[in-house]
Amino acid sequence: MxxxxxxxxxxxxxxxxxxxxxxxxxxxxxxxxxxxxxxxxxxxxxxxxxxxxxxxxxxxxxxxxxxxxxxxxxxxxxxxxxxxxxxxxxxxxxxxxxxxxxxxxxxxxxxxxxxxxxxxxxxxxxxxxxxxxxxxxxxxxxxxxxxxxxxxxxxxxxxxxxxVAPSSGDPDLGPNVVVFDPSMSPSAIQGKLNSIFRQQETNQFGSQRHAVLFKPGAYSADVNVGFYTQVLGLGLSPDAVTVNGAVHAEADWFQGNATQNFWRGAENLSVNPTGGADRWAVSQAASYRRMHLRGNLALDDGGWSSGGYLADSKVDGQVDSGSQQQWLTRNSQLGSWTGSNWNMVFVGSQGVPSTTFPRPPYSTVAQSPVTREKPFLYVDGNGAYQVFVPSVRTNSTATSWANGTPPGTSLSLDTFYIVKQGASAAQINAALAAGKNLLVTPGVYHLNQTLNVTRPDTVVLGLGLATFVPDNGITAMKVADVDGVKIAGLLFDAGTTNSPSLLEVGPNGSSASHSADPTSLHDVYVRVGGAGVGKATTGLVVNSDNVIGDHMWIWRADHGSGVGWTSNSSDTGLIVNGDNVTMYGLFVEHFQKYQTVWNGNGGRTYFYQNEMPYDPPNQAAWMNGSTQGYAAYKVADSVTSHQAYGLGSYCYFNVNPSVTAAHAIEAPNNAGVRFTGMVTVSLGGTGTISHVINNTGGPSNSTTNVANLTSYP
Known part of the structure; x- marks a missing residue:
């Protein structure tokens, strides 16, 4: 170390x-x-x-x-x-x-x-x-x-x-990791990039996974990022790798509609874009983090796009949100920003709008109260691979790397068990029990036993949207109530037998303070259905205190395979029982009861995006006692302190448009529980959300699609 x-x-x-x-x-x-x-x-x-x-x-x-x-x-x-x-x-x-x-x-x-x-x-x-x-x-x-x-x-x-001399001794990261060196032929690099993209451009629910790694240096390349593809630089700074050309996400495969451009990422690169502009037309689970773009950035491709995440990045030019329905920008520095739709949130960032919700619908918070950036793989000056684990920042603004390497710790790859195709849950657990961190290479891993993370400060870092699937009704991963665990870059995909949860952070009853060294979740995605029948009572349960969520999409599938009211069944996306939990970029969609339930005190959410379930067959099938439907964001009556900024909840009851949700948000009415910048939308007027929060605000329906509420109480 x-x-x-x-x-x-x-x-x-x-x-x-x-x-x-x-x-x-x-x-x-x-x-x-x-x-x-x-x-x-x-x-x-x-x-x-x-x-x-x-x-x-x-x-x-x-x-x-x-x-x-x-x-x-x-x-x-x-x-x-x-x-x-x-x-x-x-x-x-x-x-x-x-x-x-x-x-x-x-x-x-x-x-x-x-x-x-x-x-x-x-x-x-x-x-x-x-x-x-x-x-x-x-x-x-x-x-x-x-x-x-x-x-x-x-x-x-x-x-x-x-x-100039290429480094040698690359570790074996499996067949789905490609490592480029600046000494390689540009045509050979481009050929490999094109081959991966052709396979992944429309491969929304396939099992293929890819990570594309660029060693420090300069490249001329057009990097088009498709499904289940992570493109990342191997420097300690984004400026260690320069791509002259583009690192972009397009929606050509869907006629410019980017609302299904999921599960991809660009990280730790600098880009000199051809013509001065690049495009990142995405929706959920598509992070753009630790990037330096020397030009302008468009966030759409002419059709609709449905929300994304820009963090720890510098865009020298202007960011144009275009048709983006919602977006979170965290700890970034922009030349400027233009565009708005329903819910744009800026936290701890510079060069962002100062105007306030709802005209335009901007929610701007000057500082991020507590963050840790995502761990990342890099190559040191001797050609050795290490994982850098950034330190916690408090009350921070702009990028972590603007003045050089941020505070943090480098971990030798020798401290990691490299999980490759064919690894069993027993082998992974044995490595964890021996004190190893995990570097999970791209692939789909079926688990017949829960992965148990029990050592403080364990790093579990996935490459290329590495995916864990519990096969027999277990919880895929459980994290003990210990300090400083980092879970990053993983997709948890429900199996055909119902799991009580897919990821659990801290056991029930956790109570230890982790304020000095919080556990953090980075680009962690949870899916129930879509790639096939999947079932889970709850997607993610957070029992530990002081946990940081750094971009999560928790999704009960509304399209794909195995989708239906009784097939991909799942009650709740997220339950937070821990105190002082902070979430940035929280996307939770389509669950059949409450989407998010927050039971802990001191919680903070910066950006929340939700769609209610599309598919209740009728009102009787979707009742919470005598209340029509379930709220998208439920703060328990026992909570005395909670803050949330920039929340959007949408309905699209396409099976039965007469279905109604009484409230998007339910919360106790006291001065310590505060909400800023809320919006509800009836997409195309298909269904009704009667009130934004409790009995205040709204409705959103076929007459008035969009309802805004600046603050509550």
Whole structure:
């Protein structure tokens, strides 16, 4: 186990370590601001040759070595002529002085102090001037000459140093993980990407699963992300991997309608989009996290789209929500935002709207009270695979990685049991009992016994939407009432025999405080039906205190295979019994009784999206005692403190449009239980929700489809 790089050591020690950590082989130097490479213009070797940024092209004009001089300083040599080094013109100490190549003569203007920003990124301080190597105005254009400028910690002065020689010794991650290296042929990379996408574009309920991993460096690629495909970079920073082209999700397969673009993800990449814009047209279970897009982002494809999740990301341009019905943006930095529909929520983010619900329907919260970002796989400077586990942040705003590697811990892959196709539940449990973490490679795993996570701080990280299916009516996974467990990137899919629950966090009666080290759930999805008949009384039960939910879709299927009122039966999506549980990006849909039941105190929800069950055959089949239907979000009468921001509940009773739900939200009427920004919608006027919360607000029906309520009480 190794800690993240420290920035608190003495300057001399830090400089020596930084110089020693630089590659000893030829390397490319890639700007974090632009994703472009340090380049000797026209591959020239003459004195005065402009040192510019240019699209990374794997030529020797973009390959550099670092030779120690003294006191931690290095000279940066060009591969085309190693006697030529990066030099500040005329020994200038002024801001904006240009940088070029010049024969090395030992001058202080030819020596640079590498300062480690973490994750293979550095800023370089000139020995003569004390100023930093800099991309003027953080430009993203080709042919911009580099300069020196007063050090300011910005991305314009941060450079990713990537060895040219491909690393070796990749672990065996099974047949469904593809690892790309920048030394590979672009055509070969594109061919593999196209092959995966062709298989997965329409494969909504198939069993194929894929993870596509990019090692640090630059790539020219069109990465079209289909079903059950996770695309991710293997750097400690998103800027360690630059894709020149696109990383996108489209809805061409469904005539531009993205309401079924589920189960996919893009993570930990930077993108220079062709034409300045990219598209992420998705609905549920399709996270866009830890991304840096140097352009604009569209969230639809011309037809309807039904909600997604953008977190820990930077979009330099504008995000256009288009037809998105609802969306959560958490801990991100945007150039700007345009668009609204029913429920747009922004938490702990910059560059987002400040106007308030309901015109337009924006709910904006300045800080995220408690978060932990999702653990992720990366390759360290020696080519070894590790898993980075970010630390908990409190009262946070914007990304965790803006200033380099965030606080956290790196775990060697040796501490993980790599779960591959054919692994049994007994083998997985044996690994857990031996103190191992789990790295679950892409696939569908049938379980004949519950997976028991009992060790504090265990990491269970799935790749490529890895899926657990309980075969005999068991709960697929149970987590003990211990500190700091992280469950991430998994789909829990109900089996044909009814399970009491699919995932249980803490046993019934859990009461220990985990405020210093909470358990967290990241991109955890629960499905009942759709891929076949599935049954579960409850999708997810949270009994432990202080749990963080970081994007979850809990879904009783409304389409696919095995779907029907009596076939994919399931009462409740989520039950929260623990205190001080915080949920970001909570999607719960189509369950047959309460969608969400919150029994614990101190709960907080930031964004809630719900559709009531489509398929009650008649009103008599869907009654809660004498009350018509069941609420989408139920806070128990015993609760004295609860906060929720940005809640949407929709009805579409297509089997029997005369069905009515009396309330979307039920909650005790006291000052400690507060709701902000609520909306109900009768989709196409098919069915009625009489009131938004308790007996307040509404109705949504065939006459008035949309009903808003700003706050309650």
């Amino acid at each position: 190794t800690a993240a790089p420290s920035h608190a050591a003495s300057p001399a020690a830090a400089s020596a370590r930084a110089a020693a950590a630089l590659p000893t082989v030829w390397a490319t130097v890639m700007s974090a601001a632009s994703g472009r490479c340090l380049d000797a213009k026209a591959a020239d070797t003459a004195n005065g040759t402009v040192v510019q940024q240019y699209g990374c092209n794997d030529t020797t004009a973009q390959q550099w070595s670092f030779t120690a001089t003294s006191d931690g300083y290095v000279r940066i040599n060009s591969r085309n002529d190693a006697s030529q080094v990066v030099d500040v013109a005329d020994f200038s100490t002024a801001d904006s002085a240009p940088v070029h190549l010049w024969a090395y003569g030992g001058g202080a203007n030819q020596q640079w102090l590498p300062v480690d920003d973490g994750g293979g990124a550095y800023h370089f301080v000139n020995r003569n001037s004390g100023k930093c190597l800099d991309v003027p105005a953080a430009s993203t254009a080709d042919s911009v000459q580099l300069q020196q400028y007063t050090c300011n910690g910005s991305a314009a002065q941060r450079f990713q140093v990537v060895p």
